[in-house]
Amino acid sequence: MNELPQQLVNGLLLGSMYGLVAIGYTMVYGIVQLINFAHGEIFMLGGFGAITVYLYVLPDGTSMWVALPLMLVGGIIVAVLAAVGAERLAYRPLRTAPRLAPLITAIGLSLALQQAVWAWYPDAKESINFPHIEGGPFEIGNVTIQTGDIFLLVAAPISMAILAYFVMKTRTGRGMQATAQDPDTAKLMGINTDRIIVVAFALGAAFAAVGAVAYGLKYGQVQFRMGFILGLKAFTAAVLGGIGNIYGAMLGGVVLGLAEALSTAYIADIPGMEQFGSQSWANVWAFVLLILVLLFRPQGLLGERVADRA
Amino acid sequence: MRQRSLIAITAALAAGALTLTACGSRDDDKGGSDTGSGTTVVIGVDAPLTGDLSALGLGIKNSADLAAKTANKDKYVEGITFEIEALDDQAQPSSGQQNATTFVANKDVLGVVGPLNSSVAESMQKVFDDAKLVEVSPANTGPTLTQGADWQTKKVRPYKSYFRTATTDAIQGPFAAQYLYNDAKKKKVFVIDDKKTYGAGLAATFTDEFKKLGGEVVGTEHIDPETKDFSTVATKVKNSGADVVYYGGEYPQSGPLTKQIKAAGAKIPVAGGDGMYDPTYIELGGSASTGDFATSVGAPVEELPSAKTFIEDYKAGGYKEPYAAYGGYSYDSAWAIIEAVKKVVEDNDGKLPDDARAKITEAMQNVSFDGVTGKVSFDEYGDTTNKQLTVYKVEGGEWKAVKSGTYAG
Numbered sequence: 155m156n157e158l159p160q161q162l163v164n165g166l167l168l169g170s171m172y173g174l175v176a177i178g179y180t181m182v183y184g185i186v187q188l189i190n191f192a193h194g195e196i197f198m199l200g201g202f203g204a205i206t207v208y209l210y211v212l213p214d215g216t217s218m219w220v221a222l223p224l225m226l227v228g229g230i231i232v233a234v235l236a237a238v239g240a241e242r243l244a245y246r247p248l249r250t251a252p253r254l255a256p257l258i259t260a261i262g263l264s265l266a267l268q269q270a271v272w273a274w275y276p277d278a279k280e281s282i283n284f285p286h287i288e289g290g291p292f293e294i295g296n297v298t299i300q301t302g303d304i305f306l307l308v309a310a311p312i313s314m315a316i317l318a319y320f321v322m323k324t325r326t327g328r329g330m331q332a333t334a335q336d337p338d339t340a341k342l343m344g345i346n347t348d349r350i351i352v353v354a355f356a357l358g359a360a361f362a363a364v365g366a367v368a369y370g371l372k373y374g375q376v377q378f379r380m381g382f383i384l385g386l387k388a389f390t391a392a393v394l395g396g397i398g399n400i401y402g403a404m405l406g407g408v409v410l411g412l413a414e415a416l417s418t419a420y421i422a423d424i425p426g427m428e429q430f431g432s433q434s435w436a437n438v439w440a441f442v443l444l445i446l447v448l449l450f451r452p453q454g455l456l457g458e459r460v461a462d463r464a
Numbered sequence: 465m466r467q468r469s470l471i472a473i474t475a476a477l478a479a480g481a482l483t484l485t486a487c488g489s490r491d492d493d494k495g496g497s498d499t500g501s502g503t504t505v506v507i508g509v510d511a512p513l514t515g516d517l518s519a520l521g522l523g524i525k526n527s528a529d530l531a532a533k534t535a536n537k538d539k540y541v542e543g544i545t546f547e548i549e550a551l552d553d554q555a556q557p558s559s560g561q562q563n564a565t566t567f568v569a570n571k572d573v574l575g576v577v578g579p580l581n582s583s584v585a586e587s588m589q590k591v592f593d594d595a596k597l598v599e600v601s602p603a604n605t606g607p608t609l610t611q612g613a614d615w616q617t618k619k620v621r622p623y624k625s626y627f628r629t630a631t632t633d634a635i636q637g638p639f640a641a642q643y644l645y646n647d648a649k650k651k652k653v654f655v656i657d658d659k660k661t662y663g664a665g666l667a668a669t670f671t672d673e674f675k676k677l678g679g680e681v682v683g684t685e686h687i688d689p690e691t692k693d694f695s696t697v698a699t700k701v702k703n704s705g706a707d708v709v710y711y712g713g714e715y716p717q718s719g720p721l722t723k724q725i726k727a728a729g730a731k732i733p734v735a736g737g738d739g740m741y742d743p744t745y746i747e748l749g750g751s752a753s754t755g756d757f758a759t760s761v762g763a764p765v766e767e768l769p770s771a772k773t774f775i776e777d778y779k780a781g782g783y784k785e786p787y788a789a790y791g792g793y794s795y796d797s798a799w800a801i802i803e804a805v806k807k808v809v810e811d812n813d814g815k816l817p818d819d820a821r822a823k824i825t826e827a828m829q830n831v832s833f834d835g836v837t838g839k840v841s842f843d844e845y846g847d848t849t850n851k852q853l854t855v856y857k858v859e860g861g862e863w864k865a866v867k868s869g870t871y872a873g
Contacts, residue, residue, distance in 0.1 A: 157703045160728075164695040272514070279514045281716065283747065291727060298729050373692040373720055375748065377516070383690050418685075418696040432686035433697050434659055 159297045161419040162412065167303050167372070169411020170310035174365030175388035176395065176403035177317065178237075178358025184334045184398035185354045187253065188245060191260040193362060194385015195267035196237050200363025201376040202271060202278075203232025208285055218287045222305070222367075229363035236267070237359035238352055246348070264385075272378040281377040284370030302371035309364050314404055317357070321400060326353055334398065387440070394444050396457020405455055413443045502543045503816055507532055507801055508567040510560060510578035510588070513552035516716035519744045520580055523788025524602055525550045528577045530774075530781050531798035541806040542814055548798075549573065553584050560584035564591035573597065574816075574824055575801030577794060582606030583661040585626070593623040596822040600800050601628040602793035605636055605738065605761065606661045607669075610845040619845065625825045627846040629793045629800070629837065630761045631853065633662070636737050637669030639853045639871040640710065640759045644735055645677040647855075647867065648757070650708035654683045654701050656721070657712035666737045667712030674710075682706045687717060694721045698728035707732050714739035719748025726752040733757060741789050746858055753858045757866075762837045762852050764865045765792040774836040796835035804828045 175197050182190045190196075207228030212221055244263050248256040271278050290301030299307070321327040326349075332340040333350045341347050369384070370376050387410065395406025417439035422431025430438075447455065509528045511521035525548070532546035549570070551563040560579050567573045568591060575598045579585050582604045589609065592599045601609075612620035615634065644650045653674055657667035664686075671681060683704040685697050694717075701709055702725070709725060711718045711734055722734040735757035746753045765771045771792055778787050787794075804827040809816060817823055832841040841849045851870050856863040 157699050160699045161696060164699060167695070168693055279518055280744070281516060281748065286750075291729075293729075298727070300727050369692075374723060374750065375692075375720070380692075414693075415696045419700060432684075433691075433694070434686040434688040436691075436696075437688065 156296070157419065159295065161415045163297050163299065165412035165415030166408060167306055167411070168414060169391075169408035170306050170404075171365050171368055171372070171407070172384070172388050172391040172410050173404035173407025174310060174313060174361050174368065175384060176391040176407050177313075177361045177400055178355075179389050179392040180395070180397050180400055180403040181330075181354045181358050183392070184400075185330060185337075186245070186249070186351055188256050189260065189389070190240075190245075190355075190358075191257070191385070191389075192240055192244075192263040192267060193237075193358065194381030194383075194388070195264045196233050196240070196359045196381070197362040197366050197369075197385060197388075198271065198376070198378065198381030199236045199267065199366075200229040200233035200359070201284075201366035201370050201380060202229075202275060202378075203363065204229035204367050204370060205282055205284060205376055206232070218285060221285065222287070226364065226367050229367050230360045233359040233363035233366070234356045237355040241352055241355040246351075264381075268378055268381070275378070278378045281375040284373070284375050286374055287371065300372070302368075302374075305371050306368040309368060310404070313361055313364055314401075317361070317400055320357070326350065330354060390440065390444055394447055394454055396454030399454070399456045399458070402454055402456035409443070409455070410440050413440050502545055504545045504547055504572060505574050505805055505816070506547050506549050506570060506572040507798055508563075508570075508573045508576035508578075509548055509550040509798075510553050510563045510567070510576060510584070511550070511580050512555040513550060515554045517555045517580060517714060519742055519785070520603070520788050520790060521552075521555075522785040523791045524578060524580060524794040526781070526783040526785060527602075527774075527778070527787050527791040527794035528798040530778055530783075531795045531802065533781070534777065535799075535802045540802060541809055544805060544809060544816075546802060546805075547572075553579055553581075555581050555584065557581075557584050557587035561587040561591060564588040568592065568595040568597055574805060574820055575600065577602065577797045577801065579604070580790070581660075581662060582609060582665070585609055586661060589623045589626050593625045596625060596819075596825050598625050598627065598801065598804065598821070598825040598828050600797040600828070601626070601630065602790045602797040603630050603738070604628050604662075605630055605633045606665050607632045607634040608661075608665070610847045621845045624846075627797075627800070627828055627842050629796045629835075629840060629848050629850075630738070630790070631848055631851050633666040633669050633737065635851055635871045636759050636761065636853060637666050637671075637712075638673035639869075640735055640737065640757070640855070641670050641673035641677060641679070642871075643759070643855045643867060644708055644710070644757070645674060645679050648708070648733075650679070652680045652682045652704075652706045652708070654685070654704050654706035654709045655681055655712070656685045656687060656697065656701075656709060658689045658714070658717055659686045660689065660713065662737075662739060663711075663713035665712070666739075667710065670710050670712070687713075687721070689713065689717050692720055694724045695728065697721070698724040698730065701725050701732075702728045702730040706730075709734045711736040711740065715742050715745035715748065719745045719753070722749040722756055723752040735759075738789060741856055741863060743786070743788075743862070746861055746863070749858075754861075756858045758856050758863070759853055760789055760856060762792065762850065763854055763868045764856075765836065767865070768792075768836070768838065770834060770838060771836045792836040796837055796840045799833065799835055800828065800831050800840055803831045803833055807831070 204225035287301045391406035395402025414436040418433045511524040529548045553560040607615045657663040738760040741758040741760040804824045807827045808823045854868040
């Protein structure tokens, strides 16, 4: 039986999730040149926000059709509050400091958020079961799609469409583009750059929360460490697609997801490569791909070559 | 002004992080030490008390605690009060080694129960052996720990201070292979492991025996235990035509794995070792786990007459967490240390000798008693002489014993 279509779908799903989280990295980097390493934890908080709504706010046995939108809202609220709070308290005071300082703060913040959830959220010391949607799976030809994955398949393109509309058509969105190009001049033109930066953090967090709900539905659990590896992957996706470019984030995510799926499925079939084809090697191949792209296109797949204005 | 707020925030964050770390390593249970006179002997416990494997780790800690309390209550060793000091290794070899040095530095620690993971044990063995501090693991099943790297051809015991009450994967893997091939009539297996000491070793011993019996290995995979996405692997399993999956590894991965394999459309059971035999596995796997198999060391504790008092005392002890897969073995491990201490104290006119650690390690070799899990004694490699195993199957949302026995040949 031909497993290629199924593996492509597997990769696409995984990649869409990376892409949703990568948007946050790319937007914040595009505007303030900060690699927000705490973004993986913002993603994790989105997942915990959603599960909190399910476990502690909604009555037991609420239908998922009612619960899911509310969980999504809860996740987004928690993630956005955390991101805006982080921006205000941890990053804004360092805005004029050398670039290394906010980077280190970001790493520290990432650990602090992780440990805070671990220490204070009831039961967070173990994986917490995430509710699942009844029904399914759906078979299209010989491709199986899980019910939980439908959310991801729908949410990823919608999120991208909303984001594209926002950045291209709204005043704030255009303000973001201007700030990304040159914050000082943008300020002189009357753009409130502080507000723009907060909006960038908040938007990134909202998409990360959508990604976290998709993660919960897909894997059936959330845990306090879920943001670390996924955050790294999403950051890789952002770099792969061209950091600063929002379409690049999504493309980078999908390319990364496909690379992982296809390397697991097919590398072992190449003669002499048997031992390098298992799933434990998927990360290695993802990073080999990243290095190759950066060697030949240092700005990433969709990135533009920019003069270094450091 | 900006500078000052920066300092304030950095300080606040640092303080926050430190407080949290401190929370993590807090130690809530200090066994009774209110005897006034007499000597206190500390039994160290090293296990994952937080993280994915904490269900097993807390069971180990509580059961060892119960052993110490029982010995104190019965005044089992005249003039000696036992106390438990539990450290969290988070299933990480580096944390385990750190804990080992902490135990060695504490002169009152005369024996250690743990760890859970064979990979963690590897990092601790030398630290303990250098200090002649005895370590009794209730759960390690990696054969190399007691019989050296070339255990299949030439057995050499690497460390004299290491003992275990759990039997090894050299027995567990083949036992599972025999059950799946002979009893469950499975002929084509897809073998997956997590590349860790325990998982890879178990998968290897299983594969050898399954092939020897005439079974076919239709595919192999190694997964990354840090990820939750096994969809690509599940697709490969589905297309391989296997009628059973054997997984070498632990339940945090195998739970989601069985779910994703079945969701991909492969309606075949997943089988594994004692690292999978835990209620959390069924919780993680959901209804997909029904019909899955796991082997575990020993006979089911609930069925052993010798375990009755243990189960009653455990309930009466008011522990929050269940004793889990290794409760009985942990009690026996702690009790083995207590027996060794008793022997040394009695040989030395009721006092602890100056070289108590070395003497206790020596005495451990000849310890023999009827424990929770049956007869407890050790062979020349430090392995348990009790080679019983049981196959469990998930039925109606819980593990049910289907076959107990000793592995032959």
